[in-house]
């Protein structure tokens with residue numbers, strides 16, 4: 001855990017030429033989450049049962065027992081990876097967040113080291129609510145208060161834009177993000193289910 005000089009850390013709008021760095025930051029930040037989420041999804045009893053049924057079906061058409069066993073797992077992993085990276089914002093980060101009330105910001109240490117990012121967009125789930133998106137901190141800078149600073153910055157930004165609530169969708173396997181929201185006044189307000197299991201928790205905070 002590096003010791004940061006708080007005054008050396010600044011948060012500002014992301015420049016267009018920084019989009020590739022931020023994309024790498026996001027990929028790195030979400031790689032662990034993505035793999036853990038896939039493992040979590042694949043190991044739910046109902047998912048295991050479904051894959052066993054598909055494997056048994058495939059055994060009628062395929063000669064190899066191993067291929068019949070592995071194919072459903074590989075296809076599920078590929079489908080989940082494609083689904084997780086399908087978001088339109090990731091393809092055109094700068095253009096996507098430079099429209100209307102959306103925005104994307106970077107945390108910069110020592111003037112030029114981009115060490116974190118966060119984005120905002122209006123949330124369709126409730127009037128007056130904005131959604132926190134793309135929060136990530138470079139792994140070398142984690143547990144040094146950068147995430148907390150980015151979150152506090154985004155709350156002020158949302159407030160200044162007239163939003164009354166801030167919402168964040170958090171994967172159940174990201175313990176760090178869950179800890180961050182729980183310790184900064186957010187409450188669980190819902191979630192997304194898959195085969196009856198919660199895979200994403202929704203956090204909300206009123207911006208007083």
Ligand SMILES: CC(C)(COP(=O)(O)OP(=O)(O)OC[C@H]1O[C@@H](n2cnc3c(N)ncnc32)[C@H](O)[C@@H]1OP(=O)(O)O)[C@@H](O)C(=O)NCCC(=O)NCCS
Nearest residue numbers: 029135136137142143144145146147148176177179180183
């Ligand atoms: C989640 C993330 C942004 C946190 O950034 P960070 O700079 O490490 O967070 P901070 O140092 O500001 O920590 C703030 C609080 O978050 C919680 N927290 C952070 N890391 C944690 C961890 N590994 N385990 C449990 N709680 C954690 C703690 O409550 C912490 O407060 P404390 O240090 O006083 O205990 C960072 O871990 C990350 O980029 N993760 C990968 C991407 C991701 O999951 N993004 C969130 C999507 S919603």
